[in-house]
Amino acid sequence: MRNRPSTLEEVARLSGVSTGTVSRVINNAPHVSKKSREAVQRAIEELGYVPNTAARSLATARRGAVALAISSDDPVLFANQFFAEVISGVNAVIEETDLQLMLVLAASDRGHSRLTRILQSRAADGVMLLALRENDPLSKIADEGQVPVVHGGRSLDRTPQYYVDADNRGGARQAVEYLVSLGRQRIATITGQTDMHVGVNRYLGFREALALAGLADHRISHGDFSEASGAAGMAQLLDEHPDLDAVFVASDAMAAGALKVLRERGRSVPGDVAVVGFNDIVTAQHTHPALTTVRQPIEALGREMTRMLVRLIDGDRPTSLILPTELVVRESA
Amino acid sequence: MRNRPSTLEEVARLSGVSTGTVSRVINNAPHVSKKSREAVQRAIEELGYVPNTAARSLATARRGAVALAISSDDPVLFANQFFAEVISGVNAVIEETDLQLMLVLAASDRGHSRLTRILQSRAADGVMLLALRENDPLSKIADEGQVPVVHGGRSLDRTPQYYVDADNRGGARQAVEYLVSLGRQRIATITGQTDMHVGVNRYLGFREALALAGLADHRISHGDFSEASGAAGMAQLLDEHPDLDAVFVASDAMAAGALKVLRERGRSVPGDVAVVGFNDIVTAQHTHPALTTVRQPIEALGREMTRMLVRLIDGDRPTSLILPTELVVRESA
């Protein structure tokens, strides 16, 4: 570790101009002579000067940072890769700005209250809120807070003012329409939690598609997005509707469970039963047969959330976004 | 959004004490009468006062934040789940402190120079550096920087002063010893990049175990940790050493590729050829057959790195750590 970082005042002294001018150069404001500008730049170089962000924040009342807050410990959303992809998208936009990214995982109560503090205190210039639980008290706090908030995903209880979401309903519709186009007639579904926005909307998409095709939509089992619940759901469906010829499963994890049960019961996929999942997790490529599924634009979600937040911080009024999903056809349907 | 946050001075006014006393209460310093303390707390409550972190940072010369920097875009390490697990571990420790977590993904050049700035400028009180490339210039900058640095993993060119790493060598040895204990005699390996610390050490572990068992160690193919290279490596090994009865593959991704080739060539696993991977990625549970592999303590890595950094910030001199790995036996060996 080296000696103490140098200050703006030292730069001023060395370059023979006032602190005001140095400051102008650093923030490349207009009305600075070429001569001073170069003198300052030389001095900065020589001293290895780096501005003190705390001092700057204090003077400008801007933090120079945004927070990405993940409130829920919901395994489905937090699941590994979703997380990594969102961050990757967020980072891509952040890198173009001078903002820093703070990460706040509100797993414990402590994390929760910490997030509350950030929302109330202007510790960040803006917050992206991901995976809020239904009726999460944070939702209210966010609305009353000091800083702009962008939500990733919606919840059932309230639609946030600024959000980016994937088109879960459209994606589900697309998946089921594909099954219909394959000639399947007796299509079932295993839903996710229907007290969650994603769960409900994928289910609605399912019903919508069947209604449009004039097919029956009573073959339903309710899961919770977990692999185990997918297996259980599939077993139940086979018991209750042995004639089914396709199943739309609201998550890939559940679909993996369903495939296992189908194999055990000797139903061939997609011969006897076609299967479509949702999310396109990595594992979807490695199931047997490989899973046809709906891909969410997760990285884009991160990118768009960040863009939106930056615009809000700049005082703009962006409009919320629903991002399209994409059907990835593999072997299971 | 509400009105302006209140200041410490306002708290002082409302509670009828000096700003000095308010400050003492907030940082619960000794020598404050019960009476003042309570008056202050009441005022804080009433005003909803939250300290301004920038002002505090400026006064104390501490940032109240640490950075987790991921320098490399190395797909192996950045791979989804590794990333999420590290962060989860980091977060667990962070939540116990008053520190904030800044995330710096140095994917682009811009990201890189941004990280350099942080290292040089005390924008964070400490930095955790993950997945540094070999000969990464950052390594040097980190050493010369203003803040304590903890490395996750090592590189070939230099052993950092403070690091936490997984026992790659020991893990590999363990894996191969297990194959030996199964009675396998003609054991091959597909290595990772051997210009990377992990690559080399897993390879060394392989040789060590064979040497100890008095077995030949010439069945080698060099991969790059990718699934494709695993497939190519397996094909090559089968061509050159058709008699092999086991293979230690230095990553699960490569192992997945290898399994595919074995299946295509009609070799049964583990009947004809036993396969062990490394990393225990989620997919390992879903290959056919499910993959026996070496699990790295990734969350612990994040936790221990953070603990170490916090101790460094506090002025302690922690000692570097190598965390044990664990063999996860499934069906492939």
Added chain:
DNA sequence: GTGAAAGCGCTAACAC
């Protein structure tokens, strides 16, 4: 046990 006041390093308004 408490108050007063001098900074921390920067920006921004104002004067020239």
Added chain:
DNA sequence: GTGTTAGCGCTTTCAC
């Protein structure tokens, strides 16, 4: 185009 200076909101001596 440039210099001067008053803060930003907090902590921390130093008196008392």
